[in-house]
Amino acid sequence: MDGEEFLRRLRADDQRVWDDLMPMMTKVVFGACYRIGITDERREDILQDVVLKVLTNWHQYQAQSKLSTWLYTIARNRCIDLIKQRARVELSSGCAPGDDDRDFLDTNTDHSISSPLQRMCVEAVLDELECQPTARDGSMRMIEVIRYCVEHGPSSEELARFLNTSAGAARERKSYIWKQLRALCEKHCGHPQCVMDTSGA
Amino acid sequence: MTTPPTSDQGEEFFETLSGLDKRHAGAKVMRDAVLDELEITNEADAASEETLTDDERAAMRNVKARMMHDGNWPMAHPSQAAPVKPANDTTRAGPLGAIAQWLGIKLHGGAWKGALGLAAVVVLGSVIVFKVLMPQTVDVPPDPTVVRGEQGPIVYVENPHQAAAAMAEKLNTLGAEATTVPINDHKAIVDVVVPAGVDSARLHAELTRSGFNVERSNMYRLAFSAAIPRP
Numbered sequence: 288m289d290g291e292e293f294l295r296r297l298r299a300d301d302q303r304v305w306d307d308l309m310p311m312m313t314k315v316v317f318g319a320c321y322r323i324g325i326t327d328e329r330r331e332d333i334l335q336d337v338v339l340k341v342l343t344n345w346h347q348y349q350a351q352s353k354l355s356t357w358l359y360t361i362a363r364n365r366c367i368d369l370i371k372q373r374a375r376v377e378l379s380s381g382c383a384p385g386d387d388d389r390d391f392l393d394t395n396t397d398h399s400i401s402s403p404l405q406r407m408c409v410e411a412v413l414d415e416l417e418c419q420p421t422a423r424d425g426s427m428r429m430i431e432v433i434r435y436c437v438e439h440g441p442s443s444e445e446l447a448r449f450l451n452t453s454a455g456a457a458r459e460r461k462s463y464i465w466k467q468l469r470a471l472c473e474k475h476c477g478h479p480q481c482v483m484d485t486s487g488a
Numbered sequence: 489m490t491t492p493p494t495s496d497q498g499e500e501f502f503e504t505l506s507g508l509d510k511r512h513a514g515a516k517v518m519r520d521a522v523l524d525e526l527e528i529t530n531e532a533d534a535a536s537e538e539t540l541t542d543d544e545r546a547a548m549r550n551v552k553a554r555m556m557h558d559g560n561w562p563m564a565h566p567s568q569a570a571p572v573k574p575a576n577d578t579t580r581a582g583p584l585g586a587i588a589q590w591l592g593i594k595l596h597g598g599a600w601k602g603a604l605g606l607a608a609v610v611v612l613g614s615v616i617v618f619k620v621l622m623p624q625t626v627d628v629p630p631d632p633t634v635v636r637g638e639q640g641p642i643v644y645v646e647n648p649h650q651a652a653a654a655m656a657e658k659l660n661t662l663g664a665e666a667t668t669v670p671i672n673d674h675k676a677i678v679d680v681v682v683p684a685g686v687d688s689a690r691l692h693a694e695l696t697r698s699g700f701n702v703e704r705s706n707m708y709r710l711a712f713s714a715a716i717p718r719p
Binding site: 302305306309310311313314315317318319322330331334335338339342353355356358359405406409410412413433434436437438439440441458461462464465466468472 | 497498499501502505506507508514517518519521522523524525526527528529530531532533535536537539540543544545547548550551552554555560561562563681683
């Protein structure tokens with residue numbers, strides 16, 4: 288089901304749409320949980336939270352992005368909330384952040400991303416970019432560029448063509464995006480081994 | 489984080505982001521995040537009940553059952569599923585048009601509509617006055633032996649939980665999505681959704697055979713209770 292169909296059916300008061308949407312919501316939530324490292328029964332609670340959120344806020348969806356992407360954003364935010372909640376509890380109980388998150392996050396999952404804190408940071412940065420109320424268009428464009436680079440691995444010339452600009456301007460654009468990402472990352476974690484840090488792989 | 493970034497670092501970051509270089513750990517994390525999201529959403533786009541893993545399917549059914557039990561799941565009776573009226577459908581008549589069609593009148597001008605509207609109001613007013621003036625005994629009194637409730641049909645058995653589980657299993661084998669929800673020690677319900685394409689006749693026959701005298705539908709709520717109903 289795509290976003291247009293989802294909205295059309297809801298506007299026609301076709302409540303069966305929720306039954307049809309459940310497999311997609313389940314896949315998205317379980318995928319988001321796995322990425323963040325939540326693999327236990329809390330996934331069901333998160334799924335229920337996400338379903339409730341979608342049930343009550345479906346009118347906010349404008350079908351400008353893929354339905355699954357919108358659901359993924361909701362699921363990811365819920366996972367981040369959960370991690371932040373846990374981090375606050377650990378901080379207030381005197382535990383060093385990052386030391387004990389292994390207890391909370393399943394480290395046995397096969398992630399290429401090593402640290403839960405790094406995962407949290409990059410999720411928060413992407414989330415911030417997608418939700419920024421000010422300069423939203425510019426932020427969305429930044430995400431487009433990031434996604435284009437990840438998906439297509441373009442050279443500077445190819446990126447310049449994608450941005451419809453010169454190679455020099457594309458280079459400046461990359462530098463701008465990099466600085467913005469750094470600033471957002473610093474805002475979100477400020478950790479010495481931050482995701483945007485230039486320390487080697 | 490304390491040193492200002494150089495443009496070389498930016499280039500290095502983007503090269504890693506593009507999968508051309510592996511030197512920048514941060515960019516690799518972001519690349520992984522974007523790729524993971526793509527993978528998850530693409531998989532979700534093609535998701536159906538059949539493509540879910542056993543874990544996912546069980547979780548989905550549990551959550552749905554929980555929400556149904558809490559009254560948070562939007563249940564639509566099949567009769568409520570109104571057909572969608574196309575926006576540019578000019579062939580359908582409004583209430584006045586329908587009356588006119590019934591009377592065999594062709595409406596071409598606004599004057600006819602006005603006169604017909606007035607007549608409709610007079611008829612409606614007469615019906616209301618008639619209803620108000622009529623004695624209340626015209627209404628059929630409710631049957632005192634009828635037990636009304638929101639649960640739907642109830643079957644009384646010795647072990648309601650066992651019976652509900654057995655019924656759910658039976659219905660699931662027939663292709664339905666049946667979920668057992670324990671209410672208390674003496675009661676359990678089974679929420680049943682019949683997906684499109686399932687042989688609903690067989691399912692309905694099974695329900696009737698088990699004592700649920702229900703109308704054919706694509707959604708049922710069946711209750712099993714240990715209590716004996718009072719006469």
